[in-house]
Structures are given as C-alpha cells and as structure tokens.
Amino acid sequence: MKPPAHDLDFSVSAGHPDPLGATWDGEGTNFALFSANATHVELCLFSPQTGREVARIEMPEYTNEVWHAYLTGIRPGALYGYRVHGPFEPEAGHRFNPNKLLIDPYAKALSGRFSWSDALMGYRVGSGREDLSFDRRDSAFAVPKSVVVDPSFVWGDDRAPDTPWQDTIIYEANVKGVTQQRSDVPQTERGRFLGLVAPAMLDHLVKLGITAVELLPVHAFVDERFLVERDLVNYWGYNSIGYFAPDPRYLAGPGVAEFQHMVRRFHSAGIEVILDVVYNHTAEGNQLGPTLSFRGIDNVSYYRLSSENRRFYTDYTGCGNTLDTLHPRVIQMILDSLRYWVETMHVDGFRFDLGAVLGRTRHGFDQEAPLMSAMRQDPVLSRVKMIAEPWDTGHGGYQLGGFPPGFGEWNDRYRDTVRRFWRGDGGVTPEFAARLLGSAELFDKRGRRPSASINFITAHDGFTLADTVSYTAKRNEANGEDNRDGHSANFSFNCGVEGKTDKPDVLARRCRQMRNLVATMVLSQGTPMLLAGDEVANGQLGNNNAYCQDNEIGWVDWPLEGEEDRCNQQRFVANLLRFRREHKVLLQTRFLHGGEREDGEVDVRWLAPEGGEPDNGHWGDSNWRCIGLLLRVAADAPDYEADDDALFIIFNAGTSETAFTIPDARENHLWHEVFSSATADGTPDIVHIVMGGMEIPVEGQSVLIFREESKRWPPFNNGPRDDA
Incomplete structure (x- = not known):
C-alpha cells in the first residue's frame, strides 16, 4: 500500500554512507542505514500532527553495505522509520518483512509509545508454521517513530567532575523511582530527568556525600507483552530497543535537551552521571518476538x-537473543553509542548489564575480545568510568575478576560474604577479611586497583537494605509469577520477626544491623555503591525482584517533610561517608x-580479641565472629607519608x-574511639x-573505630558528626 499524497517540501539526492543515522546539517538531513543483506530500503516520513505515513522514498544509493539518502528541507522534529526489503528465510537467519516499520538503530529520539x-510480528500469530509463516499487516501504527534531532546544547562552562x-561513591537509582514520591520535587518533574536535579534532590545527594549517580537504563525500552497483559510494565528498563535515544517516558517534551540539562546540573554539583546500559540483548526477544x-x-x-x-538465537542473556558483539557493525554501533553519550550528552561512565557478553568470542569469554579491546583503546571511552556486571547466563559466564584493566566490576561475592558475616554464619570470617581489603585475590593483577571492586550490600536486583534485615524469604507474589522469580539465596535475616513488626527490640536490632552493613561497605577498600532509598531505610515489602513494580512497591518511600527517616539512617550514612572522605587509609x-x-x-x-594476630586456630574456627583490622597507608603508595593517620x-x-585487647599505637600516640554503630548517628x-594492651568491651553486633592520635588534651575527635 502506497502512502497518501503529501505536501512536504523536500528533494532527494544520494547523500553519504556516514555517519549512520539521521544527521541534520542546517539545510537538510542525511539518512544512512547499515544492512548487508537487504535488497532495497524505503525511508518513510510521518506527519508530526497525525502520526500517519505521508511519504515513502526508496534509498537511492548503497555504499559499503550502507543505504543512504539526503533530503533537503527535512529538519529536526521530522518523524521517520524504515521498511527493509530482502529474503524472508528464517531457517537461513533472514527475517526481512517490509510490512513492518522499523526503528532506526541510530535514532537520537523516539516519538510515541x-x-x-500481533501486527508487530513478522509471522502470522496462530499459524501452525509459527515464525516460518509471513505476516503482511502494516505495523506502523504500533511502533514509535524515529525523530530527526539537533543535539546541540549550550553547555557553558560545564566540566566533568572527573x-x-x-x-567515588556511587548511588544507584531508577529515574522514576527515586523522584516519584518526593513532595519537594515539582509534580511535573517527578519521574523524569528534570526531577533528578530539582534543588531538593540535588541538595539531598550533596549532603549525603554522593559523587556519582548510576541510573538504571534510560535508553529507549519496551514493556514486554506478558507484563502488559498483567497490567504491569518493565519498570527497570532492561529491554532496550534504541541505544542512542533516551526513553520518552523520562522526558516532559521533545528532543534531548532535558537530559543534557540534567547532566549539566549534576556536574555543577560535583556529581558524575553513569548510565546502566544493555548492549547484550534487545527487546525483540527470540524467534517468536516482534x-x-x-x-x-x-x-x-x-x-x-x-x-x-x-532460525534460532543463541541466548546468553535469558531474554531470548544476544547481540553479536563480534560483528564489525555491531561493534561500531556500540562504540558509536557510547561515544555519543560521552561527547554529545556529557555522561561520565557506563555500567554494562550482563557484561560478560561483551567478552564472548566463538570459544567463550576472553578479556581481549574485539569489543572490549576497542573500548579500552578508544581515546574517548578510555577516559570515562567503565563498570561491568561480570557475568551472563551462558556456560562459563561468571567472570568476576576476569575483566581487563580499566574496568570496575560489581562484586557479588562481597555482597554475599558481608551479609553472611552479619547474619552470624559460621566460617565466614576469613573471606570477610578478604572482602574488606578489596578482594585482592580477584583484582590484584595487571595493575588494577582496589577500586576495581564495586562493593555493594544491595542493588536494584535483590532486597533493599531494610528488607535484608526484615525478611528471610522473598515475597514476589505481586509480580504474577507465583513467587518463582527472583533470587532465593539472599543471605538475609529478619532479626526475629518476618516482615513488618512493631516490636521495639526487633526494630532496634534491625536498625543496628543496617548500620553495621553500611559501615562495613564504607570502611572497606574498593568503591562503595549505595542503593537509592537505603539511606532512609526504604523497603519493598520483601519483593526482591521489583522489575515490574512501577508503583509504591518499587518507588522510594521518602519520609514526610520535617520527619526523621526510619532509624535516623540518612544522618548516619552522611556522617559515615564524610568520615570515609576524611581518612586516607580508607581510600x-x-x-x-x-x-x-x-x-x-x-x-x-x-587482630584477635585476646590480643596479637590471629593464628591458624582462629582462621579455622567456624565460631570466630569478632575481628580487628589495623589500617595504615600502603607501604608502596605513591603519596606515602609516615605521619598519615591510622585506623583500628x-x-x-x-x-x-566481647572483650578486645587494643594493639600498640606508635610512640607518643593513643587510640581515640571515633565511631560506634551502636548509636543512631x-x-x-x-x-x-x-x-596498647588495654582491654575494652565491644557490644555484640557492632562496629567500633579508633583513630591513632598524638597524646594531647583535649583529644581531637574527627569521627562522624551529628550535623548532616
């Protein structure tokens, strides 16, 4: 079917094969699309007013497997898509169907939800031949349109905090979840990029001591059909369909300036922006997907x-498909996407979901795989922070510690060990000690630093901090999967009562255990990551997989204005993060x-409680649960100074x-207690x-910190302060 006549004023010429995507030059727009196996490609233009297709132009030129055209008169705001012709031979891997309107992989913005x-499927739904059949319905009415964008922005004196x-202190957050219930964020900005940098939100993050916000996926993504049929959505966003376009649901208006404004405001507050990116699979699913x-x-x-x-897809992701990160054009697309977000949008780093896929070759994981090697040597990308989720779902996919220099890695062994230690599990103390020092057995190679270990107690995937100390089992019934989804090995503990309770003793114990968990993370070598809402003891009713809960379950439950949060947790976290900043031995x-x-x-x-260093008997004792750690600046530190402070x-x-014997301090120094998790702040x-040699009482389930200070009176107390 041909589109109706139109009154658009444009002329068509061959244009250029690069750059890929739609590029406006002030007079017109160049369109370029890679397809090695298409027979011809049609560029479709749509009315911004009605959304209807108003013109269809056959791309006039094909160079180096790129179809391209230049349209004079087509300006920013124009809506377009592609229809690509070619063989429909699923058993040979070809699934061309020109009846399906296609999103430009390089689209900088999308319009419409x-x-x-069923018209989205390239095959006839219900056919006995399944995906081997061919569907002729037009899908344009159901697909967002790609938008021609002018991404120029007045950045002024914007500078990356670097x-x-x-x-670095990372704060992991969902754009909507962290702002939706904040009464001090304007209603029109809640759930959007602008809400993240509302004055009250920025003030909160600065006072807390956050240096980097890590945003759950903001690339354009799709709600899976099975969720929509349950009246749910993909709240987290790990179902990308466009790697250059911010998802429209986070924008109040057209274009990309709101995202750029957000980054500039974060930078002005000294906060970096890290994007969680999903270059491992797309929203098209398996052979039965759209x-x-x-x-x-x-x-x-x-x-x-x-x-x-x-006909079938290799699935290392659990999502139906896997991008071929060995194909040169896929490598190019990912690199172009990353550079775009750095150079045009000014972001400061990336966290790679299921990052092991990036290193998969035909023979398994290889840290020198083409894509990772290209990223490491890239003059733009090598300057920003790179963080891998170091696993995927395929065979040999768990690669913690296996990434090359330049990458940080989410350390789930840190999370599990610290939870088990404070839960009181036996035999955990030796591994707990290794995690406190940056997991050297995993990361101390090839010049990597302790900061390569991204230490976290909680993340979006799993229990929140409050739920970790309130539930022993997940409560995911609201997800509609009969509680089968989500991890079962949470290493959590309910402090005596499962779920909500009013018992003062249980609540007090939960508050202390939350303080112990956060204190351990902040005092460990490595890079701490705090889950948004943990600083106010936010809970999710025991749901440890709230990926589809775009509601009060998944949103952060902020305390009412003027009220203290549960356990006075926010002040405690702010004081603790300030303490970390002020002590070189923790950095x-x-x-x-x-x-x-x-x-x-x-x-x-x-140190062992009775004094002196632990022997094999201590390390092998499954009941040993109290350990001391004396820290000084590393002997080979480049900025080593003998008078740097020490912490015990x-x-x-x-x-x-437990009675603990204090170790000797240096000559003319004493140990001053500066911190205790037994108190609220x-x-x-x-x-x-x-x-040295004196014995002090250490309360059960607590953390104490002593600072080595010169003998003087009154003592200088540089511990956490109650002024956050």
Whole structure:
C-alpha cells in the first residue's frame, strides 16, 4: 500500500554512507542505514500532527553495505522509520518483512509509545508454521517513530567532575523511582530527568556525600507483552530497543535537551552521571518476538544465531537473543553509542548489564575480545568510568575478576560474604577479611586497583537494605509469577520477626544491623555503591525482584517533610561517608598485603580479641565472629607519608559482648574511639581513649573505630558528626 499524497517540501539526492543515522546539517538531513543483506530500503516520513505515513522514498544509493539518502528541507522534529526489503528465510537467519516499520538503530529520539499488537510480528500469530509463516499487516501504527534531532546544547562552562576512582561513591537509582514520591520535587518533574536535579534532590545527594549517580537504563525500552497483559510494565528498563535515544517516558517534551540539562546540573554539583546500559540483548526477544528494528534490518548481522539452525538465537542473556558483539557493525554501533553519550550528552561512565557478553568470542569469554579491546583503546571511552556486571547466563559466564584493566566490576561475592558475616554464619570470617581489603585475590593483577571492586550490600536486583534485615524469604507474589522469580539465596535475616513488626527490640536490632552493613561497605577498600532509598531505610515489602513494580512497591518511600527517616539512617550514612572522605587509609590506591613501611610499621594487621594476630586456630574456627583490622597507608603508595593517620576497626558479628585487647599505637600516640554503630548517628556514647594492651568491651553486633592520635588534651575527635 502506497502512502497518501503529501505536501512536504523536500528533494532527494544520494547523500553519504556516514555517519549512520539521521544527521541534520542546517539545510537538510542525511539518512544512512547499515544492512548487508537487504535488497532495497524505503525511508518513510510521518506527519508530526497525525502520526500517519505521508511519504515513502526508496534509498537511492548503497555504499559499503550502507543505504543512504539526503533530503533537503527535512529538519529536526521530522518523524521517520524504515521498511527493509530482502529474503524472508528464517531457517537461513533472514527475517526481512517490509510490512513492518522499523526503528532506526541510530535514532537520537523516539516519538510515541510502543503499543502491543500481533501486527508487530513478522509471522502470522496462530499459524501452525509459527515464525516460518509471513505476516503482511502494516505495523506502523504500533511502533514509535524515529525523530530527526539537533543535539546541540549550550553547555557553558560545564566540566566533568572527573572524580578519582578511590574517591567515588556511587548511588544507584531508577529515574522514576527515586523522584516519584518526593513532595519537594515539582509534580511535573517527578519521574523524569528534570526531577533528578530539582534543588531538593540535588541538595539531598550533596549532603549525603554522593559523587556519582548510576541510573538504571534510560535508553529507549519496551514493556514486554506478558507484563502488559498483567497490567504491569518493565519498570527497570532492561529491554532496550534504541541505544542512542533516551526513553520518552523520562522526558516532559521533545528532543534531548532535558537530559543534557540534567547532566549539566549534576556536574555543577560535583556529581558524575553513569548510565546502566544493555548492549547484550534487545527487546525483540527470540524467534517468536516482534520485528521492531534490528531483526528486520539485518537479523544475521545483529544477532548471534544458532550454528545448528539459524532460525534460532543463541541466548546468553535469558531474554531470548544476544547481540553479536563480534560483528564489525555491531561493534561500531556500540562504540558509536557510547561515544555519543560521552561527547554529545556529557555522561561520565557506563555500567554494562550482563557484561560478560561483551567478552564472548566463538570459544567463550576472553578479556581481549574485539569489543572490549576497542573500548579500552578508544581515546574517548578510555577516559570515562567503565563498570561491568561480570557475568551472563551462558556456560562459563561468571567472570568476576576476569575483566581487563580499566574496568570496575560489581562484586557479588562481597555482597554475599558481608551479609553472611552479619547474619552470624559460621566460617565466614576469613573471606570477610578478604572482602574488606578489596578482594585482592580477584583484582590484584595487571595493575588494577582496589577500586576495581564495586562493593555493594544491595542493588536494584535483590532486597533493599531494610528488607535484608526484615525478611528471610522473598515475597514476589505481586509480580504474577507465583513467587518463582527472583533470587532465593539472599543471605538475609529478619532479626526475629518476618516482615513488618512493631516490636521495639526487633526494630532496634534491625536498625543496628543496617548500620553495621553500611559501615562495613564504607570502611572497606574498593568503591562503595549505595542503593537509592537505603539511606532512609526504604523497603519493598520483601519483593526482591521489583522489575515490574512501577508503583509504591518499587518507588522510594521518602519520609514526610520535617520527619526523621526510619532509624535516623540518612544522618548516619552522611556522617559515615564524610568520615570515609576524611581518612586516607580508607581510600587506598594500592592493595594492602602487610608490607613494611619506612617507619617500620606494616600497612595492615589483623587482630584477635585476646590480643596479637590471629593464628591458624582462629582462621579455622567456624565460631570466630569478632575481628580487628589495623589500617595504615600502603607501604608502596605513591603519596606515602609516615605521619598519615591510622585506623583500628573492630567488627563484632557475635550476639554477645566481647572483650578486645587494643594493639600498640606508635610512640607518643593513643587510640581515640571515633565511631560506634551502636548509636543512631555513629557518635560513641562514651569516647574511649586507650593505649596498647588495654582491654575494652565491644557490644555484640557492632562496629567500633579508633583513630591513632598524638597524646594531647583535649583529644581531637574527627569521627562522624551529628550535623548532616
């Protein structure tokens, strides 16, 4: 069917094969689309007023597997899509169907919401031949339109904070979830990019001590059909369909300026922006999924197909398909996307969902795989923060510690070990000690630093901090999957009562355990990551997989204006993060291995409660739950100074009080207690000033910190302060 006549004023010429996508030059727009196997390509233009197709232009030129055209008179705001012709041979991997309107993989913006319909399928739904059949219905009415964009923006004096890795504090947040219930954010900005940088929100993050906001996926994404049929949505956004376009649901108006404004405001507050990106799969699913973009443009180039039958997809993601990150054009698309978000949108880094896919070759994971090698040497990308979720769902997909220099990695072993230690599990203390020092056995190679370990207790995927100390089992019934989804091994503990309770003793214990967990993370070597809402003890009613809960379950439940949050947690976290910033020994750029320094001291020592260093009997004792850690600046630190301060930290996961013998301080120095997790804000009720050999009581389930200070009176207390 031909589109109706139109009154658009444009002329068509060959244009250029690069750059890919729609590029406006002030007079017209160049369109370029890669497809190695198409026979011809049609560019479709749509009315911004009615959304109807008003022109269809056959791309006049084909150069180096790129179809291209230049349209004079087509300006920013123009809506377009593609119809790509070619063989429909699913068993050979080809799924061309020109009846399906396709999103430009390089579209910088999308207009309109995605609407589920059988017409989106390249095959006839209900046919006995399934995806081998061919569907002739037009899908344009159900597909968002690509938008020609002018991404220029007045950045002024915008500068990236360029926060050193060792100083970085990451705050993981969902754009909507973190702002939707904040009464001090304007109603029209809640749930959008602009809401993240509302004055009250920025003030909160700055006072808390956050240096980088890591946003759950903001690339354009699709709500899966099975969720829509349950009146749910893909709240987290891990179902991308466009790697250059911000999702329209986070924008109040057209274009991309709102995102750029958000970044500029974050930078002015000294906060970096890190994007969670999903370059492992797309929203098109398996062979029974919709034809929205890549599948209809060149299925065999964009996806990994089964070597046994190219009708089917290789699935390392659990989402039906896997992008072929070995194909040169897929590598180009990912690199172009990353550079676009850095150069045009000014973001400061990326967290790669199921990052092991990036390193998959034909023979398994390889840290020198083409895509990762290209990213590491790229003059733009090598300057920004790169964080991998170091696993995928395929065989050999767990690669914690296996990424090359330049990458940080989500350390789930840190999460599980710290939870188990404070839960009181036996035999965990030796591994707990390794996690406190940056997991050197995993990361201390090839010049990597302790900051490569992204230490977290909670993340979007799993229990919140409050639920970790309130539930022993997940409560995911609201997801509509009979509680089968989500992790079952949560290493959580309910402190005596499952779920909500009014019992004062249980609530007090939960508050203390939350403080212990956060304190451990902040005092560990590595890069701490805080889940949005944990600073106010936000809960999700025990749901540890709230990916589809775009409602009060998934949104952060902020305290009412003027009210304290549960447990006074926000003030505690702010004080603790300030304490970390002020103590160099917590920001090491070298791994600590007990090396001797110029002053004869060693950079790290473990201590047993009775005094002295633990022996094999301690390390092998499954009931040993109280350990001391003495930290000094690493012997080989480039900025080593002999008079740098030292910290002595005691972690007692046991339920009873333990007498602990204090180690010797340097000559003319004493140990001053500066922190205790037994109090709501971390300020000790009684400040102990002690010398080596003295014995002090350590409450059960608590963390104490002593700072080594010169003998003087009154003592200088540089511990957490109650002024957040």
